[in-house]
Amino acid sequence: MPLDDNEYFYRRAETELKMAQASQNPAAVLAHYTLAGHYLDRAYGGREQQPASPEEVRARLPISPTMQ
Numbered sequence: 001m002p003l004d005d006n007e008y009f010y011r012r013a014e015t016e017l018k019m020a021q022a023s024q025n026p027a028a029v030l031a032h033y034t035l036a037g038h039y040l041d042r043a044y045g046g047r048e049q050q051p052a053s054p055e056e057v058r059a060r061l062p063i064s065p066t067m068q
Helices: 005-022 026-045 054-060
Strands: none
Touching: 005 026
16 A cells, blocks of 8 residues: 555654664764654645755754764
């Protein structure tokens, strides 16, 4: 049975969260959490919303002191 788009994006978000939790590298953790956020936006935001610009995404990310 094929997945609908929302289910697909939700499952991808779950996978990214698991990968973030398993990662040791801070940059990889940040990347996985960022991707999870994008997938959740797609799963729950629908198609009507414009995707966030890179600047908007960066502004919402928690940057640790080791990554600056």
